[in-house]
Amino acid sequence: MDNLNLTRRGLLAGSIGAASLLALAACAPSAPPAASSGGVAGSKSKIGAVKGTLTFAFWGGSDGETAGFAYAKKKFEAANPGSTITLKILPYDGFFQGIDRGITSGTAPDIFRVDYTTIGKYSAKGVLLDVSPYFSASESAAFLPALWEAVKYKGIAYGVPHQTDTTAIVFNKAAFATAGITSVPDKLSDAWSWDEFSKVATKLRKTLPDSKYPFAYDWTAAGAYRWSSFIYQAGGSLLTADLKKAAIPSAAATKAMDFTKSFFDKKWVPANNTVKTTVYSDNFFLNQTVPMTFIGDFLIPELADPKDGYKGGEWGTTFMPRDKSAASDLGGNAIVARKDTKNPELAAAFLKFLVSEDSMKYFCEQAIELPTLKSLANSKLDYVNRPDAVKVFTEQAATISTTVVKESTVASFATINTVLQDQLELAFHGQSSSATISAIAGGITSALAS
Amino acid sequence: MFLLPNIVMIAVFTLLPLIFAFVISFQNLDSLGGWSWVGFGNYVKLVTDPVFWQSMTNTGIFTLFTVPVGMILGLGIAVLLNGVLPGRTLFRSIIFLPLVVSGVATGVLGAWMFDQSNGFINRILGSVGIAPTAWQSDGFWAMASIILVTLWQRVGFDMLIYLAGLQGVDPSVQEAATVDGATGWQRFRLVTFPLLGPSTFFLLIMNMIYSFQVFDTVWAMTRGGPGFSTTTVVSYAYRTSFDEHGPQLLGYGAAVGVAIYLISLAITAIQWRFSSSRDQTD
């Protein structure tokens, strides 16, 4: 470095030089998104023949999902000669970043998959195709009302509810027998109360070695919002009924917070089963750190996989515990189209095709996910794996109340979820319930205000 | 003419984006392109955000432990492997090898080895009767784990630069010191080490930059947790701007980025001055 005889002044001069270039950059604020000018609902529900080329992007969640989408593509192209749907399978990490960059630069796929808790961001910004004109009243009434509600923003549908999933409990039968837990609820109406659930956890704790824990919960990373199920169970909610204000602090919130914090104090969950961790609730079960876990039904294929799946013996499923009421979280995805797609008719036709009975049935059976059409929800699908387990999740899905759906799909949900991530993480590492709840309330208030 | 290709590349692909990042830092920009001017709002938010200050402290601690320790280890190994030793090429290669593994893979490997319930580290501690360490649920141990993994990854680079430096040290100077009656340690401390000054300075600057900008290894290992105890400034900036399930405040993220840039620049400038003044008094 002796040769680098540069002075400090030179260094400063250099950075000032860079700064003066800044004057070159100038631009004007962007216009707010134009109001959506969708036609009358149902006015174009008979689309007729379509052709052209569209791109459909989704993340490769599981082989079953990929197979389900490939099936729909093939059938759609056969039914609509001259149409081509290009499937783009992208990694989940970075998926929405890519979509957003694509939207701002005009290179986004025409159709993409989006989870219910993220759709609000896109509908509120006015970048999605209004699909209401393409669905007649009877067609939209064919969906489970709560899920059709999930794709709507200010009364307008901006996509189709493609599938849903929710959280329930998976447990190891042998471990339960060892702990003397003989009866496990097999009907939603018999689901454990919080007290009963606590007794189960206590019994498991007594029979397990120190290195193992009774259960794990799926509130890791963006799953933080799944914690809210406890608030709903306790009879409370995150937001007020008009979705304009935080409904906490409340007695229900305190009860939920105290209850979940006690999981750590009583060593019912592993110390690293928190929000910011690399180990998810299904990992804890798969690697047999816990004999019971809260997981989404889309993970059943993973547990049931003959080679890499669960090796701890027989496992069964049961319902989320309940307190004042039963509740579980809204999982699953909608399929949406971009507002500026060059061929909206074709996009709408493909969206409708994806949620047609046949496509949805095949997809859900392959991917072990729950349908959104009433007709399918009531019929028995031929799930390729563990239909007995799926049955529990299907019943559990009935506890995804309208309140849950409305609160999980507000436009600023991502910000609220981030507040939940940070504050729950701190709470699980010792922050008091009251401090956590008031911090969450503050975060929700500012998120709703922006 | 010689400079043109490189200058054009850097001006277009680095400086120009930097200028735009600077502009964005005065905006409220969301990931879908909606934006408005906020003046110094993002910077005010930055200095009043306790998480930013915590991430600064974390980065400081991380830097403090990775840079000097890594350099001392690197120097020690370089001295060891500079002398006549059978198989020293093999030893050098092995120590350099971790650098070849990508940052993300290193982070995942770290997460796996330090896994609290099933990782190798706790298993081997357990096999000699030591209680499992809370690498993933205790802030102190989580920080320790990312420091250890970073040292593993970087010590080869430190060794290499010091090896190169040692090869530039004239052996006759050492001989002379030996004749003067210096012991091995004295010879090293009083003759060799001062001659390695430029290597030390280069490594100090490079390592400080690397440590200050640490991201992928930490993100893959701890996600910045538990709590915020391993949130470094760059992982804070990343999460602010790019967490797909978060608010994606690109303007604020740009402000954090600009702050990181200016702070690194200031630290480097201070080192520069410190180093040149040291040269003068010596």
Added chain:
Amino acid sequence: MSLTSAFEVSSIEATKSMEVTAVTGPRRKSHGKFLGLRLAAAITISLVMFFPLYWMITTAFSTRADLYAPGLHLWPEHFTLSNFIDPIVRFPVWKWFQNSLAIATLTTIITVICNLLAGYAFAKLKFRGKNPLFLVLLSTMMIPAQAIMVPQFKLAIALGLYGNIWSVILPESAVIFGVFLARQFFIAIPDELLEAARVDGAGHLRTFVSVVLPLCKPLLAVLTLLTFMGEWNAFGWPLVALSGDPALFTLPIGIVGDLQGQYTSNYGRIMAISLLMTLPVVILFITFQKYFVEGLARSGIK
């Protein structure tokens, strides 16, 4: 501290020292004396350094059940290749390998050429504003990559690079580290050598090609290896630039991105893939390794 004063201090301290050792014998002797100890130290350090890599290999060849089986297992209980085979069957690994190779190779070529030229100019040419310019360039090393990704992406679109591999190659070639390294190397080349060529009537370019280039093989080795290594493993920017098109994916974003994805982290697979990805760079390293230390030593970074 000057050398003479160092000797003075050292001799004073040496006489004070309680442990004055034999000072006159040839150096060989002291090497011999500690050889066993030094060898033991080197072996220990190497084992510690190599162990995580060994663990990576062990994990890659283990079944998932084995990884979580209780107790300490130092090698795979049930040796399996499925962690390697499954991703290869499932993903277009060969296509991604070709993309990675193309991107890393082209980036390396462009970077090395730009760096050599600029390093030479900063070392040997005289022009106004040289030092401030160099410092502006040097300061770009301190920009956190994430901070400029959004503008970089807009730029790539504006320049029409989006949708092909140049959107990765060009921005990734805009680096300064190599210029710094090259500059230090060229400064060590005596000016007389260049002047001799100039007297013979050669221009700057001819001097560079006919006199300077033949001298910088070690530098070339170091630059090539470091650049290629960095680019081969690059994750952040390629993920941004190529996210629109799976056909353009590189190995890291295609496989690591997917395996780290939505569901569970399958350590066996990630380790297997990381091993496969690391292999080409290891081969490259072994090929270049004899130039490596020499290249750095002569770069003046000592």
